[in-house]
Amino acid sequence: MSDPLLPRTSSWFPPAFPSPAARVGVLTRSLLRMPHLAAFLGSEPLFRPALLPFGEQPVAALAGREGRTSASRAKELAASHNLPYLALEDGFLRSMALPGRDAPTCSLIADDTGLFYDAGRPSRLENLLNASGWETPSLMAEADRALHAMLGARLSKYNHAPHASPYQLCTPSNRTRILVIDQWEGDPKVTLGMADADTFRLMLEQACRAHPGAAVFVKPHPFTLAGRKRGYLAALAAEYGARVIERDFSAPSLLAQADEVYTVSSLMGFEALLQGKPVHCFGLPFYAGWGLTRDRAACPRRTRKRGAAEIFAAAYLLCSRYVNPVTGEACTIHEIIRLLAGQRRQNDANRGYAACLGFSGRAVRKTGYFLWSTDGNMQFFRDAASAVGEAAVRKKTSGHARVVVRASQEPDDLAARCAAASLPLLRTAWGILRPPTENADALPLSLAQDSLGMYYDASRPSGLERILSDSPLLNAPDMLARARALREAMLPLYARPVPERDPEAAAMLEELDRADAARGDRPLVVVAGQLVAAPRGKDSRVEGHEREEEMLRFLRRKNPDALLARAVFGRPGHRARKWEPGPEDLRLRLPDPGPLLHRAARITALHTVDSLAGFYALLYGIPVHTWGTPFYAGWGLTNDALAFSRRTRILTLDALVAGCLILYPSYYDWYSGQFCGPEEICRILARPRPPLPLRERLARWVRQNLFWRFRDNGLPL
Numbered sequence: 001m002s003d004p005l006l007p008r009t010s011s012w013f014p015p016a017f018p019s020p021a022a023r024v025g026v027l028t029r030s031l032l033r034m035p036h037l038a039a040f041l042g043s044e045p046l047f048r049p050a051l052l053p054f055g056e057q058p059v060a061a062l063a064g065r066e067g068r069t070s071a072s073r074a075k076e077l078a079a080s081h082n083l084p085y086l087a088l089e090d091g092f093l094r095s096m097a098l099p100g101r102d103a104p105t106c107s108l109i110a111d112d113t114g115l116f117y118d119a120g121r122p123s124r125l126e127n128l129l130n131a132s133g134w135e136t137p138s139l140m141a142e143a144d145r146a147l148h149a150m151l152g153a154r155l156s157k158y159n160h161a162p163h164a165s166p167y168q169l170c171t172p173s174n175r176t177r178i179l180v181i182d183q184w185e186g187d188p189k190v191t192l193g194m195a196d197a198d199t200f201r202l203m204l205e206q207a208c209r210a211h212p213g214a215a216v217f218v219k220p221h222p223f224t225l226a227g228r229k230r231g232y233l234a235a236l237a238a239e240y241g242a243r244v245i246e247r248d249f250s251a252p253s254l255l256a257q258a259d260e261v262y263t264v265s266s267l268m269g270f271e272a273l274l275q276g277k278p279v280h281c282f283g284l285p286f287y288a289g290w291g292l293t294r295d296r297a298a299c300p301r302r303t304r305k306r307g308a309a310e311i312f313a314a315a316y317l318l319c320s321r322y323v324n325p326v327t328g329e330a331c332t333i334h335e336i337i338r339l340l341a342g343q344r345r346q347n348d349a350n351r352g353y354a355a356c357l358g359f360s361g362r363a364v365r366k367t368g369y370f371l372w373s374t375d376g377n378m379q380f381f382r383d384a385a386s387a388v389g390e391a392a393v394r395k396k397t398s399g400h401a402r403v404v405v406r407a408s409q410e411p412d413d414l415a416a417r418c419a420a421a422s423l424p425l426l427r428t429a430w431g432i433l434r435p436p437t438e439n440a441d442a443l444p445l446s447l448a449q450d451s452l453g454m455y456y457d458a459s460r461p462s463g464l465e466r467i468l469s470d471s472p473l474l475n476a477p478d479m480l481a482r483a484r485a486l487r488e489a490m491l492p493l494y495a496r497p498v499p500e501r502d503p504e505a506a507a508m509l510e511e512l513d514r515a516d517a518a519r520g521d522r523p524l525v526v527v528a529g530q531l532v533a534a535p536r537g538k539d540s541r542v543e544g545h546e547r548e549e550e551m552l553r554f555l556r557r558k559n560p561d562a563l564l565a566r567a568v569f570g571r572p573g574h575r576a577r578k579w580e581p582g583p584e585d586l587r588l589r590l591p592d593p594g595p596l597l598h599r600a601a602r603i604t605a606l607h608t609v610d611s612l613a614g615f616y617a618l619l620y621g622i623p624v625h626t627w628g629t630p631f632y633a634g635w636g637l638t639n640d641a642l643a644f645s646r647r648t649r650i651l652t653l654d655a656l657v658a659g660c661l662i663l664y665p666s667y668y669d670w671y672s673g674q675f676c677g678p679e680e681i682c683r684i685l686a687r688p689r690p691p692l693p694l695r696e697r698l699a700r701w702v703r704q705n706l707f708w709r710f711r712d713n714g715l716p717l
Helices: 037-041 070-080 124-130 137-153 197-210 234-240 251-255 267-274 308-318 333-349 362-370 384-398 414-420 463-470 477-494 503-517 535-539 548-558 613-619 653-663 678-686 694-710
Strands: 024-026 061-065 085-090 107-111 177-181 215-219 260-263 279-281 321-323 352-357 376-381 401-406 425-430 446-450 524-528 563-569 586-590 605-608 624-626 666-669 674-676
Touching: 037 107, 037 321, 061 070, 070 085, 107 124, 124 308, 137 267, 137 308, 137 333, 177 197, 177 267, 197 215, 197 234, 197 260, 197 279, 215 234, 215 251, 251 267, 260 267, 267 279, 267 308, 321 333, 333 666, 333 674, 333 678, 352 362, 352 384, 362 376, 362 401, 362 446, 362 666, 376 384, 384 401, 384 414, 401 414, 414 425, 446 463, 463 653, 477 613, 477 653, 477 678, 503 563, 503 586, 524 548, 524 613, 548 563, 605 613, 613 624, 613 653, 666 678, 674 678
Parallel strands: 024 061, 061 085, 177 215, 177 260, 260 279, 352 376, 352 401, 401 425, 524 563, 524 605, 563 586, 605 624
Antiparallel strands: 085 107, 107 321, 425 446, 446 666, 666 674
């Protein structure tokens, strides 16, 4: 039987399940309903398999979730039928939020030997660290890359808490700062780590005794601060003169300020080692006994000396499996780090109170989910005075509040009101990455939040313009590689041969194809128009050509032999700007630029005032001429009729994609209910997912339409 424990995404070991017949049996519906369990296991789990007393079994192993009462039953059945038992436990990079319905785990550890936190018996991780030969240069290079990315993004197991200020552990006279890590009562990592309640008292006593005059801080477990569990040290802290950190802060930000760390068996101890901090262990966690920590207890099975990078490689890369919770597909640790880092950035940006203005109807709920945070709330208002007034009150009480306005509905005096009240003003609009086919009922994929202006308004600076002008990330090789991969993933999505269910547009394309086939050596020039409803046109100016029809006549004079195709994009029933009759060869009304992008190799040039089609045309290598001030003009990639005094930086196409699609907007997946990145959006568009189960649809309806109704900071109907 093949080894069902090795990560399938690892290039150092063979696949976990080479045969679809190698299935894993589960005994409980709760485990069966675990999100993406099949992706973690490598095959569809078999629920309550009919185990045979002899002969070939229908499953390769039985699995159980540690800490559940059903795990012992699964162990007994596995032993009686001579089957491996897989102990399933959350990995070391779990999720953005604390465990719950809307926070599925990103990583899972499956162990057929023991448990990584059970010091009383061997585990797969312990055996790996005792062995040798797996520390190949390629593996260690991957581990080093992942470690630097994780430390740079300041990620931990849970990533919902805000980062502590640099002075959170500040002490008078620069006293030594000792951080003591608490855990929750009943945590199996405590009892199986050879510790109990007395161990925590001893640890706190030793920390205070060994460092007289030092400032001792107690860090409670996130479950304790959330009110889910009780801790060991809260009642003892005052007795020993230690200060309890009463607010939940991210583990990496607190560890960075500590001089030494004391722990029983918390994962924070290993994260402290990764930051180079001295760590005292009073239990036997998986990282103790390898020569890195100062241990109170000893484990005679752990005989080798290991570095922090080697333990990281074994624990995070070789013993952990990763599944992207948005796409539901198995992935690598690098993808999970990127996803969690993006989710954390968006969650942090949305913290505090938001007074939302200019939203009505469906835009309220659609925008609200983009503005959600684990530590934030929002209200929607109809007038600017009420919004600014409430935000000013909330700022005095909570310290952080902002006004969020729909950019196309911004009142003329709103900026002045916010400045007078010293409130940040964020303008929002749907982002640049749109669905390939426009649909009135389609949910938005991305949202732009801009504190300076808005990306389509060139009359003033915008956040996107500042990113494209100043951000050093646009020169980073990793960012450019990511943008290149994103651009390549977008190419097959947005170029479609014919529009669906639109016979009028199909007939127009057939006429274009006939004219194109008969044009001979004549160039094919496309002029992309703009819808009346689109706000970006109001801020564009054409030097010497105040109307787009004049641009057409100019192009005809300059290109008398060209086949000129004027295209306007929008759903049936949308009205385009008025075009005066002219000598155009063809007039096209298309639902989106996809059919023209499918013909990119035959298009000589695309001219536009400010249509978004020009940006997508750049991705397909079509020469683009701009006559207005779109966000993608002025960076050396387009032929521009106007000059851009603020845009002096020359960008590559990948740098433009990185700024416009990665660094500027935020993304939300409506299926999984999570923030994500543009890569996840492209995969979702490429592979439509089945409808949600009825149980989940009902649960979401209750949360959206009943639960939020009774909260003043929720999403209204």
